[in-house]
Amino acid sequence: MNSQWIWIFTLVLPAMVFAQSWVFPLPIYRSDILLGELNVYSDGTHFEGVVALELIPVIERMVTDSVLERLEDYGKTQITNTELAPLGLEIVFDPYDLSLDLEILADSSQEFDLSYGDEYSLPIYSQAGTLSWHNILNLSDYVDIDSGETVNYWLAEWVSRGNLFGPNGLNFDFTGYASDYQGDNTTEEIELYRGDASIFIDRSEYPFRFTAGDIQSLSIGHQPSLTLGGVAFERLYGSLQPTRNIQNGGTQSVQLSESARVIVYINDSYIDEIRLPPGRYQLDNLPLSNGDNDIRLEINYQSGRRETLNYSQFYNMRLLKAGLSDFGLYAGVDSDVQERVYHYDTEQYMLQGYYEYGFTGDLTMGLNGTYHPLGQIVGLTAIGSTQLGNIGGRLSALNYDDQGNIGGIVSVDYSTTVWGNLDFSSPNLRASVEAYTDYRSLPWETEADLYTGTQVLLAYTYRISPELYGDTGVSWMMIEDPEEIEYTGNISLTWRPDIREYGYGSIEFTAEAEYTDNSLEAEQEMEYSLYISWEWYSDDGNYDAFINYDSGAERLRAGFSRDTEYTPYSFGYDLETDLYLDYQNYLARGTYIGNRISGEIEAQHAQYSDTEFNSQQASARLSTALLLVDTDVSWSRSYSGPAVLVKVHETLDDPVLINSYQGESPESIATSSLSNTAPLYTPHSRGSIDIAVPDAPMGYDYGNSIHQVTPGAYTGHIVQVGSDATKTVIGTLFKPTGQPLILRNGVITGEGLRKVIFTNRGGRFALDGVKSGRYLLEITGEPAYVVELVIEKTESNLIYLDPITLLNKGNKL
Numbered sequence: 001m002n003s004q005w006i007w008i009f010t011l012v013l014p015a016m017v018f019a020q021s022w023v024f025p026l027p028i029y030r031s032d033i034l035l036g037e038l039n040v041y042s043d044g045t046h047f048e049g050v051v052a053l054e055l056i057p058v059i060e061r062m063v064t065d066s067v068l069e070r071l072e073d074y075g076k077t078q079i080t081n082t083e084l085a086p087l088g089l090e091i092v093f094d095p096y097d098l099s100l101d102l103e104i105l106a107d108s109s110q111e112f113d114l115s116y117g118d119e120y121s122l123p124i125y126s127q128a129g130t131l132s133w134h135n136i137l138n139l140s141d142y143v144d145i146d147s148g149e150t151v152n153y154w155l156a157e158w159v160s161r162g163n164l165f166g167p168n169g170l171n172f173d174f175t176g177y178a179s180d181y182q183g184d185n186t187t188e189e190i191e192l193y194r195g196d197a198s199i200f201i202d203r204s205e206y207p208f209r210f211t212a213g214d215i216q217s218l219s220i221g222h223q224p225s226l227t228l229g230g231v232a233f234e235r236l237y238g239s240l241q242p243t244r245n246i247q248n249g250g251t252q253s254v255q256l257s258e259s260a261r262v263i264v265y266i267n268d269s270y271i272d273e274i275r276l277p278p279g280r281y282q283l284d285n286l287p288l289s290n291g292d293n294d295i296r297l298e299i300n301y302q303s304g305r306r307e308t309l310n311y312s313q314f315y316n317m318r319l320l321k322a323g324l325s326d327f328g329l330y331a332g333v334d335s336d337v338q339e340r341v342y343h344y345d346t347e348q349y350m351l352q353g354y355y356e357y358g359f360t361g362d363l364t365m366g367l368n369g370t371y372h373p374l375g376q377i378v379g380l381t382a383i384g385s386t387q388l389g390n391i392g393g394r395l396s397a398l399n400y401d402d403q404g405n406i407g408g409i410v411s412v413d414y415s416t417t418v419w420g421n422l423d424f425s426s427p428n429l430r431a432s433v434e435a436y437t438d439y440r441s442l443p444w445e446t447e448a449d450l451y452t453g454t455q456v457l458l459a460y461t462y463r464i465s466p467e468l469y470g471d472t473g474v475s476w477m478m479i480e481d482p483e484e485i486e487y488t489g490n491i492s493l494t495w496r497p498d499i500r501e502y503g504y505g506s507i508e509f510t511a512e513a514e515y516t517d518n519s520l521e522a523e524q525e526m527e528y529s530l531y532i533s534w535e536w537y538s539d540d541g542n543y544d545a546f547i548n549y550d551s552g553a554e555r556l557r558a559g560f561s562r563d564t565e566y567t568p569y570s571f572g573y574d575l576e577t578d579l580y581l582d583y584q585n586y587l588a589r590g591t592y593i594g595n596r597i598s599g600e601i602e603a604q605h606a607q608y609s610d611t612e613f614n615s616q617q618a619s620a621r622l623s624t625a626l627l628l629v630d631t632d633v634s635w636s637r638s639y640s641g642p643a644v645l646v647k648v649h650e651t652l653d654d655p656v657l658i659n660s661y662q663g664e665s666p667e668s669i670a671t672s673s674l675s676n677t678a679p680l681y682t683p684h685s686r687g688s689i690d691i692a693v694p695d696a697p698m699g700y701d702y703g704n705s706i707h708q709v710t711p712g713a714y715t716g717h718i719v720q721v722g723s724d725a726t727k728t729v730i731g732t733l734f735k736p737t738g739q740p741l742i743l744r745n746g747v748i749t750g751e752g753l754r755k756v757i758f759t760n761r762g763g764r765f766a767l768d769g770v771k772s773g774r775y776l777l778e779i780t781g782e783p784a785y786v787v788e789l790v791i792e793k794t795e796s797n798l799i800y801l802d803p804i805t806l807l808n809k810g811n812k813l
Helices: 002-011 052-059 065-074 081-087
Strands: 022-030 033-042 047-051 089-094 099-104 131-146 149-164 170-183 191-203 208-216 227-234 253-256 260-266 269-276 279-282 294-301 306-312 325-338 341-360 363-372 375-386 389-400 405-416 429-439 451-465 468-480 484-495 506-518 525-537 543-550 555-562 570-580 583-593 598-608 614-629 632-636 643-648 656-658 668-670 676-679 687-692 706-709 716-721 727-734 745-750 753-758 764-770 773-779 785-791 798-800
Touching: 022 753, 033 052, 033 089, 033 099, 047 052, 047 089, 052 065, 052 099, 065 081, 081 089, 131 716, 208 325, 227 341, 389 429, 614 643, 614 716, 632 643, 643 656, 643 668, 643 687, 656 676, 668 676, 687 716, 706 716, 727 785, 745 764, 745 785, 753 764
Parallel strands: 022 099, 632 676, 643 716, 727 798
Antiparallel strands: 022 033, 033 047, 089 099, 131 149, 131 614, 149 170, 170 191, 191 208, 208 227, 227 325, 253 279, 260 269, 260 294, 294 306, 325 341, 341 363, 363 375, 375 389, 389 405, 405 429, 429 451, 451 468, 468 484, 484 506, 506 525, 525 543, 543 555, 555 570, 570 583, 583 598, 598 614, 614 632, 643 676, 656 668, 656 687, 687 706, 727 764, 745 753, 745 773, 773 785
């Protein structure tokens, strides 16, 4: 615990001015990564040396074998930075927070098998449990009353994820469900079913992930995203090396492992809010406008986890850094979920893969293909960056076994920044041209027709000022046999006056006109719309309100909410209404966050103006989690990913606050009777856990306040808070002659402990992290002394010893 050590250090600080060199343990870091604790010699302001053999276990994974051999030659000798410099090492002492920083020159650093042309530091994983098992438990109940008819539906969800044998071991992922449906005239049996299940192994140093089970491929080029029962071999930079500057590819479908509330936005305009049970969903039939459509899904899972997915109507062009490659290989049989049952069609076996390589920082090319017994796709991709913008090309050939011919499709995508973009970095001109002949996206769908045609998309944004900008979009599509030509164009003007400094929130006005001409329709269409949006947030960020009006949808939407803080015993609520000309919907929702459970209740009323039909819905949802790490169990709120089990020693009766940064409310609380869980949100990347015990007894040493943890995908880690070695002892040493022992070092051993002490000019010393028992104190140097210390078993954790008279070493104790 750094704070306690600083306190002890301050106790003897006056002596440091006159001291030559003292030995005491300090934390040592490398680039803010905690490596461990090291006994060092210091005069209080500078690093004066370290025993060579004690340095080896701290740095052995990071330096070359030759460096380790040189350190072994020094043995138990005290070495300073003078001896460390030829080895390419330097230890810097920080007197302000009493810590050490280790610097290693490149020639002395250990070389890892990493040859992808990018500077990257491999993670040094923290010790994990042999078995880590994360279990998220959700329960929902819905009551729906439609004009007198009552329906009751409940759903229980079990999201199970875990790990065997640590970060490089086996990970597993499984979801199971139970549900029941009852109506006035219908009663069903309780139904048990499952979601996706898979196992996988990660190797972040290469990187790659091997997965077996229910898998989903990425959509690259013109290749479709496949849902298979099979195996996958992928690079997955974004997941396995999350701190590396490279972007993942997108996917065409959404997989929900648990119930979630999904809010759909298109071009920053609210479209709909829907609550979906677990399952797979496709982004179909969305009301896209012409031009650049940016689709955003805000997913609020029942467990409290939140996720935002972004999609674009334009193809996502991605440049890889020079020398980097990305790949994915998928093999299996077609997987389809019908009436909650997984069906694997063994006659539809498929193989899909892609490979992309960054030849330079400005050119990336790739190959991709899909094999199916009834049809195949093979394609090329190329993406280049020039002074005129980014341009990408995709070319694919398709073979149809049912047709006996070959189709093709070519796409060219372009984006750049041109006049009228002010200081915004994102492209404001985007264009796409696509031509296809005898084409259908899935060659093996034998009942689908083949099409020949051309499509052009163009979108341009002109920013008059940061608050005022215009958008224009043009779309032209021609399909042959039967001939169809469609032309659409739209133009909009958006004004966002800055009224936030006056405390009135933010407001936006958008006026839009859209023209559509289709050769199969008798009349052209011209539509005008006005969109007005106002949002307000309180200064403390706890409350917000909004009002949206959309003349095109003839809808007025308004709401007021109190945000729920992610801390125990907090609550929030939402009040919303949707008003249409012939339909009104009212919603009230309350949310509660406990220490080990979270809940939500919701009531909704819908009324149709032109009919007598109305609907009332009520629902309640609960969520919690259990974590097993080897033989230890914790109960907590739901979370996602790897986690730390915070275990409190039986000697500490006070609550332990987890992640209560700078005195704020903690994320959770653990006690000696029941452990809690601290999520680690990013696998394969270092995270930190803050531990505080503000009510701990004076002198109680509960350990470090900050714990740095680097987890695997689903690993579990244990942090022990407190122990039976919790006492802080303060005493004064006297020579056999009765004079204080001034400015001397010593070693205390016993009860399984070995600690270093030093005395100030009054002979006083302080010792923390010990327990009751008998200890041997040896004063090193000349003359040497020895004495036996007895620390009595007391309730107090801060013990002041009676004056201690030393014996000359060699005398019988």
